[in-house]
Amino acid sequence: MAPRRPPMALRGPIPACALAVACLALAGCGNPSSKAGLEEPAREGLAIPIGGAYYNVFETRQLNLKTVPDRDYYLGDPPPKDKILYGVFLQACNKSEKRVETADSFTIKDNQGNEFEPLELPEDNAFAYHPEELDPDQCIPEVGSIAQQGPTSASMLVFEIPVTNTEFRPLELEVESPFDPELGRSEIRKFELDI
DSSP: OOOOOOOGGGSSHHHHHHHHHHHHHHHHHHSOOTTTTTSSOEETTOOEEETTEEEEEEEEEEOOTTSTTHHHHOOSOOOOTTEEEEEEEEEEEOOSSSOEEOOOEEEEEOTTSOEEOOOOOOTTOTTBOOOOEEOTTOEESOTTSHHHHSTTSSEEEEEEEEGGGGGSOOOEEEEEOOOBTTTTBOOEEEEEOOO
């Protein structure tokens, strides 16, 4: 018996249009704009260059320390009742041919100008982001590490933010690269956080 062909309504321009849209979406993800994160904050899921490395915020979410895996992500004291812990899960990759020092300055800003710095996480926290020098084609988190093989495939920054400030959206993450002597400055770019 010959295979049945789809009805005429399912053939033709509609599948072709869907394919074209999918191709455009993939092309947009692979080639981030050199201006992304400068004039307008970059969205989560878009890798953008900052000081020689590419940074990608995969996810931002509230941490619930009573559940797995959140209680393994953060082993510190729970926040006061008027504050919330947010995990920002990100990756930093060196796509150049020389060693690159990754960012050690991250700040969340709300639309009222309030600023929040990440909590200091211990060096032995396998999920925590810690700045380091990356060889070419090396990433944070390292390929094969617990963080890279975890649910987010990313390293984590933890911010303690007052509940009231979560209403002052959009919240933006500023990433500042280390000082570049060749440029004579650091580079700052922003992500809009999906909170």
